Structures are given as C-alpha cells and as structure tokens.
Amino acid sequence: MEILNKIKELLPENVITRVELEGSEIIAYTKDKKFFQNYEEDVKKVVSQIKKRIEMRPEKNLNMDQEFTKEKIKEIVSEDAKINNIYFEPERSLVVIVAEKPGMVIGRGGELFKKIRTETFWVPRIERVPSVKSDIVMGIRKYMHENVNYRKKFLNRVGENIFKKNETSRNWIRIIGLGGWREVGRSCSLIETPKSKIMIDCGVKAGATGSEIAPILNASEFNYSDLDAIVISHSHMDHVGFVPALYEYGFDGPIYMTTPSLDLATLLWFDFIDVMQKGITKPLFTAKGVKEAVKHAITLDYGEVSDIAPDIRLTFQPSGHILGSAFPHLHIGEGQHNILYALDQKFGRTMMLDPSYTDFPRAETILIESTYGSYRNVFPPRYETEKIFMDAVNKTMERGGKVIIPSFAVERAQEAMAILIDNGFKYPIYLDGMIWDANGIFSAYPEYMSRTMQKKIYNGEDPFASPLMKRISSHNDREKLWDSNDPCVIISTSGMLTGGPVLDHMKNLGENSKNTLMFIGYQSSVSLGRRIQEGYKEIPIQIGSKIINQKLNMEVVTVEGLSGHSDRKQLMAFLNRLPCNPERVICVHGESSRAAEFAGDISKIFGVDSFAPKNLEAIRLK
Ligand SMILES: [Zn+2]
Numbered sequence: 001m002e003i004l005n006k007i008k009e010l011l012p013e014n015v016i017t018r019v020e021l022e023g024s025e026i027i028a029y030t031k032d033k034k035f036f037q038n039y040e041e042d043v044k045k046v047v048s049q050i051k052k053r054i055e056m057r058p059e060k061n062l063n064m065d066q067e068f069t070k071e072k073i074k075e076i077v078s079e080d081a082k083i084n085n086i087y088f089e090p091e092r093s094l095v096v097i098v099a100e101k102p103g104m105v106i107g108r109g110g111e112l113f114k115k116i117r118t119e120t121f122w123v124p125r126i127e128r129v130p131s132v133k134s135d136i137v138m139g140i141r142k143y144m145h146e147n148v149n150y151r152k153k154f155l156n157r158v159g160e161n162i163f164k165k166n167e168t169s170r171n172w173i174r175i176i177g178l179g180g181w182r183e184v185g186r187s188c189s190l191i192e193t194p195k196s197k198i199m200i201d202c203g204v205k206a207g208a209t210g211s212e213i214a215p216i217l218n219a220s221e222f223n224y225s226d227l228d229a230i231v232i233s234h235s236h237m238d239h240v241g242f243v244p245a246l247y248e249y250g251f252d253g254p255i256y257m258t259t260p261s262l263d264l265a266t267l268l269w270f271d272f273i274d275v276m277q278k279g280i281t282k283p284l285f286t287a288k289g290v291k292e293a294v295k296h297a298i299t300l301d302y303g304e305v306s307d308i309a310p311d312i313r314l315t316f317q318p319s320g321h322i323l324g325s326a327f328p329h330l331h332i333g334e335g336q337h338n339i340l341y342a343l344d345q346k347f348g349r350t351m352m353l354d355p356s357y358t359d360f361p362r363a364e365t366i367l368i369e370s371t372y373g374s375y376r377n378v379f380p381p382r383y384e385t386e387k388i389f390m391d392a393v394n395k396t397m398e399r400g401g402k403v404i405i406p407s408f409a410v411e412r413a414q415e416a417m418a419i420l421i422d423n424g425f426k427y428p429i430y431l432d433g434m435i436w437d438a439n440g441i442f443s444a445y446p447e448y449m450s451r452t453m454q455k456k457i458y459n460g461e462d463p464f465a466s467p468l469m470k471r472i473s474s475h476n477d478r479e480k481l482w483d484s485n486d487p488c489v490i491i492s493t494s495g496m497l498t499g500g501p502v503l504d505h506m507k508n509l510g511e512n513s514k515n516t517l518m519f520i521g522y523q524s525s526v527s528l529g530r531r532i533q534e535g536y537k538e539i540p541i542q543i544g545s546k547i548i549n550q551k552l553n554m555e556v557v558t559v560e561g562l563s564g565h566s567d568r569k570q571l572m573a574f575l576n577r578l579p580c581n582p583e584r585v586i587c588v589h590g591e592s593s594r595a596a597e598f599a600g601d602i603s604k605i606f607g608v609d610s611f612a613p614k615n616l617e618a619i620r621l622k
Contacts, residue, residue, distance in 0.1 A: 001021075001160065001163060002163075003026070003050065003052070003163055004019040004020070004021070004026070005019075006050065007019050007026060007028060007046060007050065007054065008028075010045075010046045010049065010050075011028065011042060011043070011046060012035065012042060014032075015030050015031070015032040015035040016028050016029070016030055017029050017030065017031050017059055020156060020159075021155065021156050021158075021159025021160060021162075021163070022092075022152070022155040022156065022159060023155045023158045023159055023162070023254065023298050023306070024052075024158075024159060024162050024306050024307040024308065025053065025055060025155075025159075026052055026053065026054045026055070026159075027054070027055050027056075027057055027092075028043075028054055028055070028056050028057070029056075029057050029058070029059050029093070030056060030057075030058060030059065030062075031058075031059045031061070031062065033058075033062060033121070036056065036058045036062065036118070036121065037118045039056050043056060055123070057092065057093045057094075057123050058093050058121045058122070058123075059093070060090060060093065062093075062121040063090065063093055063120075063121050063122055064119075064120045064121050064122070066088055068120075069086075069088075069095060069120040069122055070086050072116070072119055072120050073086060073095070073097060073116055073120070073124075076112055076115050076116055076119070077097075077099075077104065077105050077107075077112055077116075078104055080101065080104055081099045081100070081101045081102075081104035081105050082099055082100035082101060082129070083097060083098070083099045083105070084098050084099060084100065084129050085097075085098040086098070087145070088122070089145065089148050091148050091149060091152055092123075092148070092152065093121075093122055093123055094122065094123050094124075094125050095116075095120065095122035095123070095124050095125070096124075096125045096126075096127060096145070097116075097124055097125070097126050097127070098126075098127045098128075098129055099126065099127075099128065099129065100128070100129045100131075102126045102127070102128045105124070105126050106126060113126075127141065128444055128445070129444075130440050130441070130443040130444035131443040131457075131462055131464060131465055132436075132439050132440040132442075132443040132464050132465065133440060134263075134437065134440025134441055134443070134444060135437070135440070136263050136266055136267045136437060136440065136441060137263050137440060137441055137444045139266075140262065140263060140266060140294060143291070143294060143295075144294070144295075147295055150295060151295070154252075154254075154295070154296065155298075158253070158254045158298070161228060161253075161309070161310070162307045162308065162309060162310060163307075163310075164310060165310070166195040166196065166310040166311075167195075168194060168195060170192065170193070170194050170195075171194055172192070172194070172620055172621075172622060173191070173192065173193050173194070173332055173336070173337050173620070173621040173622040174191070174192045174618050174619065174620050174621065175189055175190070175191050175192075175339070175365070175367075175586070175618070175619050175621060176189065176190040176191075176192070176219070176221050176616070176617070176618040176619075177189055177588065177613055177614065177615045177616060177617055177618075178190055178199075178215040178216045178217065178219060178222060178615065178616070179202075179203065179205075179214070179215035179216060179615060180201070180203065180215075180238070180588055180589050180615075181588045181595075181612075181613055181614055181615045181617065182588075182590070182591075182592040182595050182596075182612060182613070182614045182615065183205070183590075183591065183592070183615070184205075184238065184371060184522070184524055184525075184589055184590060184591060185203065185204070185205030185206060185208060185238045185524060186203050186204055186205040186208075186212075186213070186214060186215050186238060186241075186242070187201040187202075187203045187215075187233075187238055187239045187343075187588075187589060188200075188201055188202045188203060188215035188216075188242070189201065189341075189367070189588075190221060190222060191312075191330070191339065192221070193309075193311050193312060193332050193333070194311060194333065195309070195310035195311040195333075196228045196229075196309030196310050196311055196312050197226055197227050197228055197309075198227065198228050198229045198230070198231060198308065198309055198312060198330075199227055199229075199230045199231070200230075200231045200232075200233065200328060200341055201231075201232060201233055201239040201240070202215060202230060202232075202239075202240065202241075202242045202243050202246060203215070203236070203237060203238040203239040203240055203241045203242060204237055204238065204241035204242050204272075204284070205238060205524075206237060206238065206494070206496055206498050206524060206527065207496060207498045207524055207526040207527045207528075208526060213284070214242050214245070214284065215242060216615060216616060219616060221618070224246055224249055224250065224251040225250070225251075227251060227253055228253060228308070228309035228310070228312075229253055229254050229255070229256060229308045229309055229312075230243065230246070230251075230253070230254070230255040230256070231255075231256045231257075231308070231314060231328045231330075231341075232255060232256065232257040232261055232265070233319070233325065233326055233327070233328055233341060233343065233344070234261055234319065234321055234322050234324065234325030234326065234344060235257070235260075235261045235262075235264035235265040235268060235322065235324065235325075235410065236268075236322065236344070236408065236410065237268055237272065239344070240257075240261075240265045240268070240269075241268070241269075241272060242284065242285075243255060243265070243269075243289075243293050244269050244284075244285040244286075244289030244290045244292070244293050245284045245285040245289055246289075247285075247289045247292035247293050247296065248285050248286070248288060248289040248292070252292075252296065253296065254296055254297070254298045254308070255293060255296055255297050255298070256297075256298050256299075256300060256306070256308055256314060256328075257297065257299060257300075257324075257326075258299060258300060258301065258302070258316055258324040258325075258326055258448070259299040259301075259324065259445070260323045260324025260441060260442075260444075260445045260448050261299075261324040261325070261326070262294065262297045262299055263324075263441045263444070264322075264323065264324065264410050264438065264441055265293075266290060266293075266294055267409070267434060267437055267438060267441065268409065268410070268434075269285075269289075269290040269293070270287070270290060271409070271433075271434050271493075272284075273285070273286060273287060273290070275499055275500070278499075279499070300314070300316055301316070302316055302317055302318050302326065302357075302448075303315065303316075303317065304316070311332055311333045311336075312330055312331070312332055313330070313331040313332075314328055314329070314330055314331075315328075315329045315331070316328060316329075317329060317356075317357035317359075317360070318353070318354065318356060318357050318448075319342070319343075319344065319345040319346070319356045319357070320345055320346035320347065320348070320350070320353045320354060320355050320356035320357075320564075321344040321345050321346050321353070321356070321411070321564045321565070322344075322353075322410050322411035322564055323352070323353075323410065323411060323414075323441070323442055323445060323448055323449070324445065324448055325344065325345075327340060327341060327342050327343075327345070327356065327357065328341045329341075329360060329363065331362075332622075335362075336622060337364050337365065337621055337622045338360075338362040338363045338364055338365070338580075339363065339364075339365045339366075339367070339621070340360055340363035340365070340366045340367070340578075340580075340582075341367045342356075342366055342367060342368045342369070342574070343367060343368060343369035343588065343589045344369055344371070344564065344565055344589065345368075345369065345565070345566050345571075345574065346563075346564050346565060346566055346570070347566045347570040347571070347573055347574040347577075348382065348566065348570050349382065349450070350382075350415055350450070350562075350564070351415055351418035351419055351422065351450070351452075351453060352411065352414055352415050352418060352442075352449055352450060352453055353449060353450050353453075354450045354451060356566075356574060358574060358577040358578050358579075359579065360578060360579065360580050361579055361580060362580050363578070363580040363582055364580075364582060364583045364584075364621070364622075365582065365583065365584055365586065365621050366575075366578075366582045366584070366585045366586070367585075367586045367588055368571065368574075368575070368585055368586070368587055368588070369565065369566075369571070369587075369588065369589035369590060370571075370587040370588070370589060370590025370594050370595040370597075370598040370599070370612065371522060371565045371589055371590050371594075372563070372565055372566065372567045372568055372571070372590075372594075373568060373571060373587060373590050373594045373595060373597060373598025374568060374593075374594045374597050374598065375568060375597070375601070376568075377567050377568045377594070378567050378568050378569055379560045379561035379563065379567040379569075380560070380561050381561070382561060384561070385559060385560070385561030385562055386419055386423070388557075388559050388561075389416075389419060389518075389520070389559045389562060390419070390420075390423050390425075392516060392518060392555075392557045392559070393420070393425070393489060393516075393518075395516075396487065396514070396515065396516040396555070397427055397487040399514050400485065400487050400514055401487060401512070401514035401515040401516060401554075402487060402488050402489070402490060402509055402514075402515045402516075403488075403489045403490065403515070403516045403517075403518055404490050404492065404502065404505050404506060404509060404515065404516070404517050404518065404554075405489065405490065405491045405492070405518050405519075405520060406492060406493070406494065406495050406496070406497055406502045406517075406519065406521075406529060407435070407491050407492070407493065407495045407520065407521060408493065408494070408495040408521060409433065409434040409435050409437070409438040409493050410438050411564050412495065412520050412521040412562065412563075412564060413431070413435045413438065413491045414435075414438070414439065414442055414463075414464075415520075415562060415564070416489075416491055416520060416562070417429060417431075417463055417464075417466075417469065417491070418453070418463045419562075420468075420489065421463045421466055421468070422463075425468065425489075426468075427468070427486075427487050427488050427489065428468055428470050428486075428488045428489075429466075429468050429469055429470065429488070429489045429491065430470045430471075430472050430481060430488055430489065430490045430491070430492075431469060431470065431471055431472065431491055431492075432472040432478070432490060432491070432492035432493070432501045432502070432505070433472075433492050433493035433494075433500050433501045433502070434493055435491055435492070435493065436469075436471045436473075439464045439469075442464060443462070443464045443465075446458070472490075472492075472501070478501065478504060478505070478508075482505075482508040482509060490505055492505055495521045495522075495529070496521075496522075496523050496524055496527035496528070496529040496530070497527060497528040497529040497532065498527050498528065498529075503539070503541075506539050506552070506554075507539060507541050507550060509554065510539055510550065510551075510552045510553065510554050511550065511551055511552075511553050511554075512553065512554060513553045513554060513555065514554075515554040515555070516554055516555040516556075516557055517532070517552075517554050517555070517556050517557070518556075518557045518558075518559060519533060519556075519557070519558040519559065520559050520562040520563075521562070521563060521564070522563060522565065525591060528540070532552065532556060533556070533558055536552075537551065537552045537553075538550060538551060538552055539552050568598075571598070572602075572605065575602065575606060576606075582608055583608070583609065584608065584609040584610065584611075584619075584621075585599070585602050585606070585608055585609070585610040586610070586611065586612075586613065586619065587599040587602070587610065587611070587612040588612070588613075590612070592612075595612035596612045598612070599611050599612040
C-alpha cells in the first residue's frame with residue numbers, strides 16, 4: 001500500500017522492519033534498540049509530512065522477558081498506583097497494566113510510561129480497575145485479549161478499506177432516514193458520500209411491535225455489504241439496540257463508539273436477549289450477534305480524530321446525555337462538507353455530566369433532536385427540579401412509604417442516586433435490574449464524568465460506593481422488600497414500564513397509597529408509563545396467558561427537569577452557542593408534531609433552512 005511504503009522510505013534506513021495498519025492507526029515496527037529508545041524527532045517529521053499519527057513498536061525479539069518486565073514495571077511505578085494485573089500481547093508487542101490509579105502509572109507528562117517503554121521494549125497500555133466490580137468491563141477486556149489474532153487481522157482489513165482509493169460514480173452527499181425521523185425510537189440514518197457509506201445509530205423502538213420495532217432496512221438504499229462503518233452516538237437501546245442483528249445478518253465491518261458506550265451497550269444487549277426470550281415477539285438477535293459486535297468494535301476517546309472510511313473523518317465530542325455519549329462530527333472529503341449529529345444531548349449541567357460540547361468551527365449540516373422541541377417543553381430550573389424531586393421523596397419517607405423510580409439502567413438512575421446522596425438522604429436505595437451492573441461500568445470511567453463528580457470520586461466521595469446502595473439480585477430480595485414496612489427508594493428498570501422488575505414492584509406496592517411512583521425520564525407515546533402519567537389508574541398484570549388489571553393507588557409524580565435531554569430552551573441555546581454557520585438544520589428524534597414545530601421555529605429564529613423529514617426521505621447535502 002502506497003502510504004505504508006512512503007512511511008518506510010521517510011524513516012531512517014534499515015531500522016523499520018514493517019509498517020502495518022490497525023484501523024486508521026499506522027503502526028511501524030523496528031528491530032533497532034537505539035532507534036526505539038529515541039525515535040520522537042524522526043517520527044515527528046514524518047507525521048507532519050503525511051498528516052497521520054504513527055505508533056512505533058519494537059519487534060518481538062527486542063521484547064524483554066515477561067517476568068523481568070513485570071518486575072521492572074513494579075520497580076518503576078509506585079505501589080500507590082495499586083497495580084492489579086499485568087499481561088502481554090506479544091502479537092503486538094503490548095503490555096497491559098491494569099491499575100486502580102492509571103494516572104500514577106503514566107506519570108507526570110508521561111514520564112513513567114516512557115521509562116517502561118524504553119526499559120522493557122514493550123509498549124504499555126493502561127486500564128483502570130472499576131471501583132464497583134464489573135463483570136462486563138472485565139469480560140470485554142478479556143474477550144478482546146483472547147481474540148487478539150482476529151482483531152489484528154480485522155483492524156488491518158479496516159485500515160486497508162480506509163486508505164483505498166474507492167472510486168464510485170457518486171458525486172453527491174446524501175442522508176437517508178431509516179428510523180427515528182419524526183418519531184422517538186429506532187434511530188438510524190444512512191450517509192452516502194462520493195467514496196463511502198456509513199450508518200449512524202441503529203436502534204430499536206421500545207414498546208413497539210412488528211416491523212416498527214427495528215429500522216427500515218429493506219429500503220433499496222441499504223445493503224450491509226457495502227457499508228464501511230457504523231457509528232454509535234450513545235448506548236441507549238433506541239440508538240444501539242439493533243446492532244447485534246446486523247452482525248448476525250453478516251455485516252463484518254467496524255462499529256465506532258466510545259469505550260463506556262461499548263461496555264454499556266454490551267450490558268443492554270445481553271439484557272435485551274433475556275427480555276426478548278420472555279416476550280412474545282421473535283428474538284431479534286442472540287448472544288452470537290453481541291459477541292460479533294464486540295469483536296468488531298473500535299473505541300475512540302472524546303476529541304480523537306480518526307479516519308473511518310475513504311472520505312470520512314470522525315470526531316466524538318461529549319453530548320452531556322449519558323456516560324460516554326457523544327456527538328459524532330463527520331468531516332467529508334477535503335473539507336467538502338461537515339455533518340454534526342447533535343443527538344441525544346443535554347445542554348445543561350447535571351450531577352454526572354458537564355453540558356454538551358459546542359465548539360464546532362464547521363458544520364454545514366446539523367441533525368438535532370426534537371424530543372422536547374415544542375414551545376411547551378420547558379423544564380423548571382435545575383435547583384427547582386431537584387427540590388421537587390427531594391420534596392416528593394421526603395414526603396413519602398415521612399409517611400412511611402416507598403418511592404419507586406422507573407429508570408433506564410443507564411444515567412437517570414445514577415443521576416437520581418447522586419442527587420439523593422448529595423442531599424444527605426439517609427434511607428436505603430435499592431437498585432434492581434442491571435442498574436448495579438451499570439454502576440460498575442460508571443465506576444470504571446470517572447474521566448467521562450463531570451468535573452465536579454470526578455473531584456468527588458478522587459476525594460473518596462464516590463456515590464457508587466455509598467453504603468446506602470443495596471443490590472436486589474433475586475426474587476427473594478424483592479419479596480423481603482415488599483413485606484417490610486421500612487421507607488426506602490427503589491430504582492428499577494425498565495424506564496417506561498414496558499417490562500422489567502419495575503412491574504413486579506408496582507404490582508406489589510402499587511395498591512398502597514403511602515407509596516409513590518416517580519417518573520424522572522422520557523415516556524414514549526406507546527408506553528404504559530405515558531398512559532399512567534396521563535391519568536390511567538390501573539396496572540395490567542400478566543398471569544399465565546391472561547392479563548388482569550390491578551388498581552393503582554400510589555401517588556404519581558413526574559419530575560421533568562431531570563431528563564438527560566435538552567428542553568426547548570436548552571436546544572435553542574445550544575444552536576445559538578455553536579460558532580459554525582449551518583446551511584441546514586434537520587430535526588429528528590421527536591414525535592411528529594414536535595419535530596415539525598421545532599423546525600419551523602428554528603427557521604424563524606435563526607433564518608436558516610430547517611425541516612423535519614420523515615423516515616425514508618433522502619436529503620441531498622451537497
Ligand atoms: Zn438517549
């Protein structure tokens with residue numbers, strides 16, 4: 001390949017043995033000890049010429065003995081870093097160091113990192129041990145490690161695809177809606193450029209049945225075999241839920257997401273398999289699809305720029321919505337066109353996350369959510385919201401009741417926990433249905449949280465480690481909880497009452513008017529949650545094949561401002577803050593009338609072309 005030969009030519013003669021691709025990353029191997037210890041200047045020159053990053057690695061025969069290397073690392077790194085495991089990937093000359101305090105392994109300005117590299121002739125990779133034990137985080141790392149040979153070949157194939165001269169007859173850029181346009185759920189958009197085709201998000205629609213549950217993949221524009229990549233904004237099922245099915249159909253290309261997104265998605269995918277198996281609808285995928293998706297994942301950090309297809313460069317920036325959630329920014333061609341995918345987002349401060357990023361100098365096309373796009377969708381200020389939340393909780397505790405909070409496993413649950421702890425709450429907080437597992441994932445990535453939360457965690461005030469948190473791990477635990485008269489908070493999945501243990505809690509606690517049902521997240525129009533919000537006073541309970549309606553006497557409270565989405569004011573403020581001048585704003589991810597209303601108002605206020613297309617519409621961008 002041209003670029004690889006060029007790099008070999010540019011670097012000093014006789015030191016480079018081979019140059020390989022791992023995705024868009026260029027890896028050069030050397031057999032020369034001296035060069036490996038001091039290559040910075042030479043490599044810098046080449047990088048500035050080719051405008052691509054190069055990672056230098058030693059050939060196998062330079063690697064020091066593994067036992068010696070382990071000892072050496074323990075000598076270099078202070079014990080306070082609490083190294084918990086060290087293992088090797090000789091196929092790539094990598095040593096993986098797993099520590100409780102990764103920063104202390106890297107050292108100031110990367111000083112220890114460099115020392116390890118130059119004294120052991122292995123390239124270090126550093127991973128954090130989660131403060132709450134997480135089978136998912138550890139399981140994925142182990143799985144990637146076991147599949148290192150496959151990964152190596154796969155990443156090379158992806159790299160070759162990225163750098164190939166892909167000539168097509170297309171001279172346009174188009175975006176096509178396959179789901180989530182004029183609706184909330186099954187988000188999926190296809191982008192076609194002169195040299196590439198990618199998909200952004202591929203979700204399912206909670207509570208929907210039949211073909212409405214999945215994106216519209218029988219559209220003639222879609223063929224998974226010519227898809228270069230899938231890009232995932234964040235790990236809610238309505239954005240990531242259908243991905244394993246694509247791998248089961250035979251897609252074998254890369255999926256790009258942040259590391260927390262991959263961990264959270266895997267947790268949700270496995271859970272969804274359970275839910276599907278219990279349900280009536282035919283399962284959309286199995287564990288095989290999940291494993292394939294993980295095997296093909298390429299994770300990127302916020303701000304990391306990466307080529308993902310022959311003419312598309314991707315950067316993720318934080319969107320303030322959930323842990324690891326990102327705005328994908330796509331740079332197409334040589335600056336021909338830029339697309340900002342601004343959903344889902346929160347342009348406001350929360351306990352867990354900083355507000356969404358806005359510093360995009362260029363974006364000719366913006367896709368934005370309209371979940372709360374109507375002029376009526378304005379939340380109370382944050383402090384007021386927290387007060388409404390705490391007052392409702394405290395009132396229930398005083399009358400000896402229990403508060404049930406239906407929540408997605410991810411984000412709203414953790415936000416509610418953090419608010420309770422921050423307000424000095426003294427009663428037990430029971431976590432049911434995967435929320436505990438999600439906490440484990442959160443605790444592995446403090447660097448993805450708000451600056452305030454990071455500070456708290458580093459000062460030992462980790463809300464996930466609070467003794468008030470109680471895990472419900474069996475039906476027996478639930479029965480004990482229902483029988484007890486002690487006030488408490490129960491946070492349980494699913495968030496829209498479409499399934500999950502929350503329905504069991506409602507069945508057993510719903511008749512008692514001392515208790516409270518508290519909604520803190522979005523309820524889709526087809527969900528039981530929405531019906532109850534609108535005044536429905538019964539809970540349908542399935543007994544065998546029969547459905548029986550049981551009275552709902554508990555207090556029902558909706559706390560709106562805790563949503564992980566921007567409200568109407570925040571959406572407008574976000575658009576206003578962007579430094580770029582978009583040519584068009586496409587409103588998606590909203591109920592039909594809200595999306596249309598929002599688009600109309602954006603046109604009026606910003607004087608920019610704005611519209612709310614329907615699924616299957618295609619928009620030419622260039
Ligand atoms: Zn979301």
